[in-house]
Amino acid sequence: MSKTFFWQAVRLVVMVLAVAGIIYALEFMHGGFAVWFWVALLGVGFFGLLWTFRLTQQRVARERRAQKQRSKKRCR
Secondary structure, eight states: OHHHHHHHHHHHHHHHHHHHHHHHHHHHTOSSHHHHHHHHHHHHHHHHHHHHHHHHHHHHHHHHHHHHHHHHHHHO
């Protein structure tokens, strides 16, 4: 679980750096490859955060189902 939080934190930091990179590239480089690089990096970070959130939610749902199954078996 801490591994997931670590990677989420890394992605969040990369996304903040990507936003700063976009601002810097727009201000001083006037478009071009640099802007698209930072935009792509931001998109990858955002997609990664959504993906890990989805995986975490699936794991929580799986654990809840398993807990319900165990409680049903105890009641019998």
